[in-house]
Amino acid sequence: MVLAHDDDKKPQHAVTVTPLSQSDGSLPHIDDGEAAAPGSGGSSSGDGGDGCEYYPDGGAVAWRQVVAGHFINAMTGGYGAAFGVYQLYYTESLHLPSAQISWIGSVQIFLNNIMCTVAGRLSDMGYARETVLVGSTIALLGTFMTSLATEYWQIFLAQGVCTGIGLGLMYMPTVTILASYFKERRALALAISSAGTGTGSIIFPAVVQYLIPRIGFPWAVRCAGFVALFIIALANLFMKPRLVAAKKKAGSLVDWSAFREPPYVIFVTGAFLLYWALYFGYFYINAYAISFASFTPTSAVSLLLITNAxxxxARPLVGWVADAYLGPLNTFVLTIVSLAATFLAWIAIATPPTMYAFAVLFGFTNAAATSAFAAALAGPKSGLSKDPAKMGTRFGMCCTILGFATVSGPPTAGVIIDYCGGRYVWAQVWAGLVTFAGAATVAVARCWVSGAKVKVKI
Known part of the structure; x- marks a missing residue:
């Protein structure tokens, strides 16, 4: 169909929309551009002038993209969560310091975030599927090469560098694709997609942990690789970018105009503070349980599985609340506050039962905060990514900046712990206060967009 306008009101950039499938809810693709210019036309789903003419907000094809995103997040988020198992094996087999081994996982997470700027820009240029396919290939190559590695430098290049680059290329396109299908249900769609992080965080650690004693490390890693191959194949099969545009020429990798917008800059600063402290919990929950709550190294692994499960x-629940009641930005602020309180509550944990309770609480609050982050940054009313044609670029820029937070946060906590003679209390205080500061900073960005109004769904 053609979006019709009166002749005397026809916008300068007319958009022709062709239905892909009537049975799939007439999901359109745009023939002469990715989206109309902001404010150039109406929207059949109540477009707020953010530049996209029509959002299906449902249908078979749209929800299939959520499933594809769930699978990709299982790889990009879940595969990295398995590094705690690798850390234990490498420390025992290579007889190297834990700090040196941890650099493999830290570099993997760092490159995962850094590559988001490249992947986001490629997605905005119309290469979303190609970017995911290339990233999938690189990530699988790194995984299978890890099974063949026997020395530290080989493992570092395969698992740290190669896999990290591949995972970074895979993640970003899913956000831009989902944002083009959903508006009113965007937070829920992104939350269900990001819940794949929990799925992968259970599957990959369990596969490696329980197969190493039975078939050895190389084949355990290969089995994880075959699982990853199955997941990635389904994701690439299901993925269908909605805005099929003529491939745009390469432009600036960074949208520098975003740094002249105070809400975006303030929001990114708040998110940086959140992610600076976030991985302290992931990296140290097992070590704390062994040192202060009478856990064995084997039983401590269960804490990480509980946290991820x-x-x-938690993620779909938070997405539903954001869409139905609070709005993504408001939800993001509240979830950061809850995570900050959880970090401070960690100070009182000293027994196995309370340790399990903390694992549940930390798993819920950190999943809620990270899920709300994506919805807040991509929210149609937040004003942080107004132009859909630049959604991937802006989101990727933010993730790249967060990469420096994730790579420096755990070492910062480690320095504090070492300075305090192995006690965790001041590291826990640091994490709680930094996270509270992140919540306050994001609240400032929220007020900048909506004004000092409490009862505003944004």
């Missing part, structure tokens, strides 16, 4: 239902 709780995040699976």
């Amino acid at each position: 709780v995040g699976i239902p």
Whole structure:
């Protein structure tokens, strides 16, 4: 169909929309551009002038993209969560300091975030599927090469560098694709997609942990690689970018105009503070349980699995609340506050039962905060990514900046712990205060967009 306008009101950039499938809810693709210019036309789903003419907000094809995003997040988020198992094996087999081994996982996470700027820009240029396919290939190559590695430098290049680059290329396109299909249900769609992090965080650690004693490390890693191959194949099969545009020429990798917009800059600063402290919990929950709550190294692994499992239902729940009641930005602020309180509550944990309770609480609050982050940055009313044609670029820029937070946060906590003679209390205080500061900073960005109004769904 053609979006019709009166002749005397026809916008300068007319958009022709062709239905892909009537049975799939007439999901359109745009023939002469990715989206109309902001404010150039109406929207059949109540477009707020953010530049996209029509949002299906449902249908078979749209929800299939959510499933594809869930699978990709299982790789990009879940595969990295398995590094705690690798850390234990490498420390025992290579007889190297834990700090040196941890650089493999830290570099993987760092490159995962850094590559988001490249992947986001490629997605905005119309290469979303190609970017995911290339990233999938690189990530699988790194995984299978890890199974063949026997020395530190080989493992570092395969698992740290190669896999990190591949995972970074895979993640970003899913956000831009989902944002083009959903508006009113965007937070829920992104939350269900990001719940894949919890799914992968259970599957990959369990596969490696329980197969190493039975078939050895190389084949355990290969089995994880075959699982990853199955997941990635389904994701690439299901993925269908909605805005099929003529491939745009390469432009600036960074949208520098975003740094002249105070709400975006303030929001990114708040998110940086959140992610600076976030991985302290992931990296140290097992070590703390062994040192202060009478856990064995084997039983401590269960804490990480519990933390990741709780995040699976938490993310869709938070997305539904954001869409139906609070709005993504408001939800993001509240979830950061809850995570900050959890970090401070960690100070009182000293027994196995309370340690398990903390694992559940931390799993819920950190999953809620990270899920709300994506919805807040991509929210149609937040004003942080107004132009859909620049959604991937801006989101990727933010993730790249967060990469420096994730790579420096755990070492910062480690320095504090070492300075305090192995006690965690001041590191826990640091994490709580930094996270509270992140919540306050994001609240400033929220007020900048909506004004000092409390009862505003944004």
